Amino acid sequence: MTALPMVRSENVHKSFGRVEVLKGIDLEVSAGEVFCIIGPSGSGKSTFLRCINHLEKIDAGRLWVEDRLVGYREGGGKLHELRESEVAAQRRDIGMVFQRFNLFPHMTATQNVMEAPLRVKGESKAVVRERALTLLDRVGLRDKADVYPAQLSGGQQQRVAIARALAMQPKLMLFDEPTSALDPELVGDVLDVMRQLAEDGMTMIVVTHEMGFAREAGDALVFMDGGVVVEAGTPRALLGNPQHERTKAFLSKVL
Secondary structure, eight states, X not given: OOOOOXXXXXXXXXXXXXXXXXXXXXXXXXXXXXXXXXXXXXXSHHHHHHHHTTSSOOSEEEEEETTEESSEEEETTEEEEOOHHHHHHHHXXXXXXXXXXXXXXXXXXXXHHHHHIIIIIOOOHHHHHHHHHHHHHHTTOGGGTTOOGGGSOHHHHHHHHHHHHHXXXXXXXXXXXXXXXXXXXXXHHHHHHHHHHHHTTOEEEEEOSOHHHHHXXXXXXXXXXXXXXXXXXXXXXXXXXXXXXXXXXXXXXHO
């Protein structure tokens, strides 16, 4: 028996009005894999990522996390959308880190990390606080435990956001260009945390412009453009010897 993929996408389509943003995405992400997605702005990368936890509803196709359809159940050959409470239950297993950090400004770093397990899972405060401090230590911010977001740099805020996502103990982490809003000198600390997560075996899907990270930490890489997967392969093969002319043109501008 082969293990189920952590994420499987079959012919996923998504439109906003008359604009078709995803035009049939097929891909699989294995458990423990670091799966990187690159491509120009507007290629559908972030939209696809948001479909994985049903922040965007797909218009056609199927998306599974492990063996569960995302956002829907199937019956009589048709898809029926899940209730919001059922969708929320699915999302508990999926951590997401956005371009913008979205921390609660009135809460300390520790309180930000504790909030979701307390409210969503109803875990005990003592257990959650201990986990929060361990996670802040893991992202190199134990000394900032009682500091508010306004007193943190962008890179530090993003590392708190990663700790916050990990506090729910997810089986899958989604990163939507997590370093794109950061000053260049702050990018490295965030990527270091992500590399450590990769080494620890976390399944990660990373939409990124950081080709160095994709090459070093990625297990698989896809290049998206115009709502389709243009080319897929290992990071070293795709970045070092792209086969498709569109991929070559893109990489010639970013590498």
